[in-house]
Amino acid sequence: DFLNALYEVRPAFGASTDDLERCRLNGMVDCGSRHEHIYKRTMLLAEQVRVSKGSPLVTCLLEGPSGSGKTAMSATIGIDSDFPYVKIISAESMIGLSESSKCAQIVKVFEDAYKSPLSIIILDDIERLLEYVAIGPRFSNLISQTLLVLLKRLPPKGKNVLVIGTTSEVAFLDSIGICDAFAVTYHVPKLKTEDARKVLQQLKVFSEDDIDAAAEALNDMPIKKLYMVVEMAAQGEQGGGAEAIYSGKAKIGISHFYDCLQDIVRY
Amino acid sequence: DFLNALYEVRPAFGASTDDLERCRLNGMVDCGSRHEHIYKRTMLLAEQVRVSKGSPLVTCLLEGPSGSGKTAMSATIGIDSDFPYVKIISAESMIGLSESSKCAQIVKVFEDAYKSPLSIIILDDIERLLEYVAIGPRFSNLISQTLLVLLKRLPPKGKNVLVIGTTSEVAFLDSIGICDAFAVTYHVPKLKTEDARKVLQQLKVFSEDDIDAAAEALNDMPIKKLYMVVEMAAQGEQGGGAEAIYSGKAKIGISHFYDCLQDIVRY
Amino acid sequence: DFLNALYEVRPAFGASTDDLERCRLNGMVDCGSRHEHIYKRTMLLAEQVRVSKGSPLVTCLLEGPSGSGKTAMSATIGIDSDFPYVKIISAESMIGLSESSKCAQIVKVFEDAYKSPLSIIILDDIERLLEYVAIGPRFSNLISQTLLVLLKRLPPKGKNVLVIGTTSEVAFLDSIGICDAFAVTYHVPKLKTEDARKVLQQLKVFSEDDIDAAAEALNDMPIKKLYMVVEMAAQGEQGGGAEAIYSGKAKIGISHFYDCLQDIVRY
Amino acid sequence: DFLNALYEVRPAFGASTDDLERCRLNGMVDCGSRHEHIYKRTMLLAEQVRVSKGSPLVTCLLEGPSGSGKTAMSATIGIDSDFPYVKIISAESMIGLSESSKCAQIVKVFEDAYKSPLSIIILDDIERLLEYVAIGPRFSNLISQTLLVLLKRLPPKGKNVLVIGTTSEVAFLDSIGICDAFAVTYHVPKLKTEDARKVLQQLKVFSEDDIDAAAEALNDMPIKKLYMVVEMAAQGEQGGGAEAIYSGKAKIGISHFYDCLQDIVRY
Amino acid sequence: DFLNALYEVRPAFGASTDDLERCRLNGMVDCGSRHEHIYKRTMLLAEQVRVSKGSPLVTCLLEGPSGSGKTAMSATIGIDSDFPYVKIISAESMIGLSESSKCAQIVKVFEDAYKSPLSIIILDDIERLLEYVAIGPRFSNLISQTLLVLLKRLPPKGKNVLVIGTTSEVAFLDSIGICDAFAVTYHVPKLKTEDARKVLQQLKVFSEDDIDAAAEALNDMPIKKLYMVVEMAAQGEQGGGAEAIYSGKAKIGISHFYDCLQDIVRY
Amino acid sequence: DFLNALYEVRPAFGASTDDLERCRLNGMVDCGSRHEHIYKRTMLLAEQVRVSKGSPLVTCLLEGPSGSGKTAMSATIGIDSDFPYVKIISAESMIGLSESSKCAQIVKVFEDAYKSPLSIIILDDIERLLEYVAIGPRFSNLISQTLLVLLKRLPPKGKNVLVIGTTSEVAFLDSIGICDAFAVTYHVPKLKTEDARKVLQQLKVFSEDDIDAAAEALNDMPIKKLYMVVEMAAQGEQGGGAEAIYSGKAKIGISHFYDCLQDIVRY
Numbered sequence A, B, C, D, E, F: 001d002f003l004n005a006l007y008e009v010r011p012a013f014g015a016s017t018d019d020l021e022r023c024r025l026n027g028m029v030d031c032g033s034r035h036e037h038i039y040k041r042t043m044l045l046a047e048q049v050r051v052s053k054g055s056p057l058v059t060c061l062l063e064g065p066s067g068s069g070k071t072a073m074s075a076t077i078g079i080d081s082d083f084p085y086v087k088i089i090s091a092e093s094m095i096g097l098s099e100s101s102k103c104a105q106i107v108k109v110f111e112d113a114y115k116s117p118l119s120i121i122i123l124d125d126i127e128r129l130l131e132y133v134a135i136g137p138r139f140s141n142l143i144s145q146t147l148l149v150l151l152k153r154l155p156p157k158g159k160n161v162l163v164i165g166t167t168s169e170v171a172f173l174d175s176i177g178i179c180d181a182f183a184v185t186y187h188v189p190k191l192k193t194e195d196a197r198k199v200l201q202q203l204k205v206f207s208e209d210d211i212d213a214a215a216e217a218l219n220d221m222p223i224k225k226l227y228m229v230v231e232m233a234a235q236g237e238q239g240g241g242a243e244a245i246y247s248g249k250a251k252i253g254i255s256h257f258y259d260c261l262q263d264i265v266r267y
């Protein structure tokens, strides 16, 4: 079953730069020193992999709350590293597949990577790859065993691999031993007021006077949700206001912005 | 298995305006400001989807007690939005199918939507799609994983989608992370006395003198059950009275109305 | 699998008046006002279905202790309503079938009903249809999901359906949300002393002097067990006495009657 | 699967008088009034079935500790009733069969019985038919549902059936509702000292002087184990003594008898 | 599946005297009165089976800690009884088989035994036959049901069988009712100091002066581990010393013996 | 299924010296007396197997925290023993196989070993072979039963086998009885400060002045992680520094070393 699944894997599988770009739909803005630090350290790991002899496999986990920028960050490392082989493994391209087909897909990406001297493999949203649900909890042990082995198995001589994982369920991953299987772990945080202010200054959708208030209201917000609420608010109370805002002809009304924020934040 | 299931999906699948109309068998009456507010905000989301560039996928959950009007509300948004593609995904059309066939049906609707520039997908009674039962609890993890991914997966460039979910088991959905997967959540409430009075005034089945008493008795009743109890009562104690009531020749007797109410409300 | 099962369903499936008659092997005697009341109200629901426009589906649950007369009552409604289509869905005719075959059988009955302008469907002993067992508890979620959907799905335009369910495990049905899926619920009780006396007077197997004592002893007995104990007692201590009793030539000895009662009632 | 299984059932299946005789390998001795009483009452039920019109199905459960004589008792009723169709359903003849094959076997026996005007069906060791094990507990719900339905389903007109069940796990059967499915239940007890004395007097393997002491030691022993310990003791301390004892040339030594008793009774 | 499995069972299956001999690789030495007593009583049961008329099936369980000599003991009974048919059923010869194949193997041995007038069947390491693991606990209910039935099913007329079971998980076996299914149970113990001394005197690998100290250290050791630690110690600190010890040219150093003992005993 | 799997096992399966060498990618350095002691005792067991007559099977478990050097140690024993047959059984070569295929692979290695007069079998990372995950806990009982039997089954006459297991989940293995199945168990520890100092002196990547501080910081670190952190640190703060360090032209900066240590050690 698994072997069949393995052969059926279409050769077209894999991530092009286009796929990676699609992972950061809103681009990359400066959102504070903590994000910056993680970016630098992970680029250094890519560097280590490039030159390493003794440790042909380096593994690194980016964990943090939903929407904090983990996927965009890993895609950016993938793009900036200039490695010949960069693939993202995501549940999106495996909807409805059986556990063993998913395993086969994952193994295939690693086998392909072993053919390139330098590779980056992104395991995006590991809890989703594992079909994790908090009740039970339930998850695919077949896939978790596969990851546990792949995160430890050495590539063939002369092939070096960097594996980057992302997750917003770090406690669960820890409980099944997947955190320990990564050599290094970084926490990707939500924005603090000062981070949010930086981002808003780059977006230019608030009047100068409102930026501080808006940033204050966005304290402890993940970067992804910040984009969502800004777009809702740009719409205006009656709809149809977005164009004016984004072209700079108008600014978002702060009180409507507060309203939108309430719909998004659940009490 | 899943792939087979995917191909077997009949092209005829999908919801016509007829299907949407059938979701509001008793029409739409004014039932108070809280229902009104939700309708307006959700229409605004449809507007945002129509013009959005940065966020091609907007998701919104309508949750509330059984019979509070969630399905009728989403069908109404679907009709009023005038989007070229509006589909309702409901357990009714998938009775007895295997989990993977259901997944295939659901995925098919999303794939079809991705072909239209503007789409609305209604996930009706999500707990029923998930085959949820409180004991255990049990539910289909295959389907819940599929929804979790679909609620996050971006449509292709230039295609915008609004997903509206409905549920009367919001606590369960929350416990498996499906609430968090929606960007916005609105609570559709039962009727208060004043809402019920408004509805009864439009129905004209009580004499002026009884309306207040009847509305009082209907406090905290969902709109759907209000219609049921009114029809039972219109029947009369000996049967055969409905025609007279609905043609306006007679009014419902208030004490028989109380009796019917007791059969419907479980102690 | 389910689809196959659906097609395999023999056309001969369904309940004739004979089947309904067999559900009340001991006929219908007057057993008190509470049984009477339920009969009348349920007949009224049948009436409502006959004339309804706004609510083409009415659902009603008869719940009560084992042997209290639920099945006989629904069969009687089915017979007395004179609806063109009356079917009883019971575990008896589905012994040993797989869950999905049972589902297919059930769905088939509903589909058939949708072809008749007026139908009554009796879901007899729902806990048995669900393969319920208290330990675990275990039950068929496939069947329970099917029932939950069928109890809510509207028949096509112009077709009206009354669904009557029976159960002696109302707490379980409640815990999986099936009670809430019925619009109306009635409790079918055991007999009180005065109900039992009424029944005994109609049976004429006791001497006038013993009837009060016997009725007293039968307090809190379900009607079905009453028939069982009377037949055991009619047999006599040495056997062979039944004919004399039923022909009226002899009466049941009250002390032997007490003995038989003890074998039947578990301490 | 089940249907296939049903057809595969060999016509040769069923119990001859030989099978029934094999169920009471040590014959039937008088072992006290309590056993006697149960025998008489159950024979009376057979009588009732023979003449009954109103209740074509009578069901009776014999429960009691392991080895107390339940199987031998039911076989004896089967033989003494002189009914044309008597079958014993036992796990022995279904070792290793799948649950659905077992169901098919059981259903087949009932279907066969429905062809005879008078039948007795013995469900021997119901917990074993159900594949019950205390840990979990685990058991076959498929089989338990089948029994629950069969114990309630009426035979066709003119066919009367007595079902006798045996079990030594009455608490378990109660917990899954099988006890309630039987109309009558009798408890088959272990022997008391006076019962044991009666049995020993019939066996004649002790000297008159030892009988009282031996009976005392056998207080609270099931009849089946009494036979086992007597045979062990008859062997003698060095072996080879059995022939002399059974031919009446020697008697069992009381102290060796005590030793054997200790090996059999677990502390 | 089971039936297929039954036919596939190779006729060559079964235990020759060679197999039985292999079960006592270190021979049988005198290891104290408690082992002796069990041997004698079990041989007496074999005797009873040889002559019995009333009880054609006798069953006996040897339980005790891991390595206490249960398997060697049963093999010895098998050899010494001189019965025409002696078979050992062990998990070793069924590695990796499915539950139903294992059942078929087990049933086959019993069926074969029924063809011989006198048989001994050894169910070795019952917990392993049941695929028991303490976590859960998990085990094969299919196999446990099979054993429960086989331990009670009478052989055909004129065929007598002695079944000997062994286990080191008596508490588990008790919890699933398998202990009760055996007529007699014996506890095979670890060695006490005086038992160990007896064994060491027969082995002659210690100098007279050390025997007492060594025996003392071996208190509460199972006979099988005694052999292991003696062999380790005989090796010497630098290896290569075994030949000299076993040929009697040298003796085991007591302090090195203590060291080895520590590696074997877990704290 | 299992039998098929057994035949499908490719003959090429097995470990060459190359495979064993790959298990100690960083070679073997002196890392303190505790590692040394285990190495010597395990070599002695290999010696015992070489000459043994009475115990043809010796089993030994190396347990200890993740990365403490268990796999490298067993590979080294395998190489240094000079046995004709040395195989490593590891989850790496069985990714995605079904439980029964894995069993077949494992059994095959033992069957192959039985053909050689002297063999070493390494069961590497037993918890991974068992597909163990702490939640539940879940694991393959099929594989655990197979191991339990194989660890006890004697090789054929004249064939001697040493089995070495490794695990970092000794508590779990204990709970399912696998620890008890090994004759001897050794604990492979993390490094203490003095062990780490020894290793660093051999690596020569710190200046003399820093070695003590570095060793101090590495107290309680497994040998494998020590290599990882040293390589990260050798990279330097800006990357590109590794070559200079390993060629001896530069030394690792102690403060950068502390930084790297923090990324690796999770709080």
Ligand SMILES: Nc1ncnc2c1ncn2[C@@H]1O[C@H](COP(=O)(O)OP(=O)(O)OP(=O)(O)O)[C@@H](O)[C@H]1O
Pocket: A023, A024, A025, A026, A027, A028, A029, A030, A031, A035, A065, A066, A067, A068, A069, A070, A071, A072, A073, A125, A166, A168, A223, A224
């Ligand atoms: N500096 C930045 N780092 C990360 N993301 C950024 C940054 N600047 C802008 N973004 C935008 O923020 C969004 C981050 O979303 P992303 O999907 O990466 O979050 P996530 O943590 O992976 O979310 P989830 O937990 O849902 O998987 C992207 O749209 C990205 O374009």
Ligand SMILES: Nc1ncnc2c1ncn2[C@@H]1O[C@H](COP(=O)(O)OP(=O)(O)OP(=O)(O)O)[C@@H](O)[C@H]1O
Pocket: B023, B024, B025, B026, B027, B028, B029, B030, B031, B035, B065, B066, B067, B068, B069, B070, B071, B072, B073, B125, B166, B167, B168, B223, B224
């Ligand atoms: N303003 C309104 N909003 C919603 N429903 C209305 C309104 N006015 C009338 N209705 C009627 O009330 C009924 C609402 O039932 P609906 O099926 O939408 O409830 P629901 O919340 O989806 O119930 P359930 O929890 O059972 O799915 C419909 O028959 C609809 O025609």
Ligand SMILES: Nc1ncnc2c1ncn2[C@@H]1O[C@H](COP(=O)(O)OP(=O)(O)OP(=O)(O)O)[C@@H](O)[C@H]1O
Pocket: C023, C024, C025, C026, C027, C028, C029, C030, C031, C035, C065, C066, C067, C068, C069, C070, C071, C072, C073, C125, C166, C168, C223, C224
């Ligand atoms: N007025 C009555 N109502 C109901 N049953 C009656 C009445 N008069 C007589 N009976 C007889 O009483 C018996 C009632 O049994 P019935 O099978 O309906 O009980 P039930 O509640 O469905 O039992 P169960 O819980 O076992 O399904 C029937 O034999 C019926 O003929």
Ligand SMILES: Nc1ncnc2c1ncn2[C@@H]1O[C@H](COP(=O)(O)OP(=O)(O)OP(=O)(O)O)[C@@H](O)[C@H]1O
Pocket: D023, D024, D025, D026, D027, D028, D029, D030, D031, D035, D065, D066, D067, D068, D069, D070, D071, D072, D073, D125, D166, D167, D168, D223, D224
């Ligand atoms: N009066 C009696 N009643 C029952 N059994 C008797 C009687 N006299 C002798 N016996 C013998 O006692 C034994 C009773 O064993 P039986 O198998 O019937 O017990 P059981 O209760 O069915 O045991 P189990 O719980 O193991 O199924 C039989 O061998 C039978 O021949």
Ligand SMILES: Nc1ncnc2c1ncn2[C@@H]1O[C@H](COP(=O)(O)OP(=O)(O)OP(=O)(O)O)[C@@H](O)[C@H]1O
Pocket: E023, E024, E025, E026, E027, E028, E029, E030, E031, E035, E065, E066, E067, E068, E069, E070, E071, E072, E073, E125, E166, E167, E168, E223, E224
């Ligand atoms: N008197 C004796 N009784 C039993 N075994 C003996 C005796 N004398 C020597 N031995 C040896 O002791 C060993 C006992 O091991 P055996 O396998 O029988 O133990 P066990 O209790 O079956 O162990 P396990 O619990 O692992 O199955 C055998 O090698 C046997 O040759």
Ligand SMILES: Nc1ncnc2c1ncn2[C@@H]1O[C@H](COP(=O)(O)OP(=O)(O)OP(=O)(O)O)[C@@H](O)[C@H]1O
Pocket: F023, F024, F025, F026, F027, F028, F029, F030, F031, F035, F065, F066, F067, F068, F069, F070, F071, F072, F073, F125, F166, F168, F223, F224
């Ligand atoms: N004396 C030594 N003993 C063991 N390993 C050593 C020694 N000296 C150097 N090493 C190196 O240390 C590393 C030990 O890693 P190894 O994989 O054996 O650890 P492990 O305990 O098996 O880890 P895991 O728990 O992850 O399986 C190897 O790279 C090996 O080359």
Ligand SMILES: [Mg+2]
Pocket: A070, A071, A072, A124, A125, A166
């Ligand atoms: Mg992400």
Ligand SMILES: [Mg+2]
Pocket: B070, B071, B072, B124, B125, B166
């Ligand atoms: Mg709805």
Ligand SMILES: [Mg+2]
Pocket: C070, C071, C072, C124, C125, C166
């Ligand atoms: Mg009924």
Ligand SMILES: [Mg+2]
Pocket: D070, D071, D072, D124, D125, D166
């Ligand atoms: Mg019995």
Ligand SMILES: [Mg+2]
Pocket: E070, E071, E072, E124, E125, E166
């Ligand atoms: Mg043994």
Ligand SMILES: [Mg+2]
Pocket: F070, F071, F072, F124, F125, F166
């Ligand atoms: Mg290792």
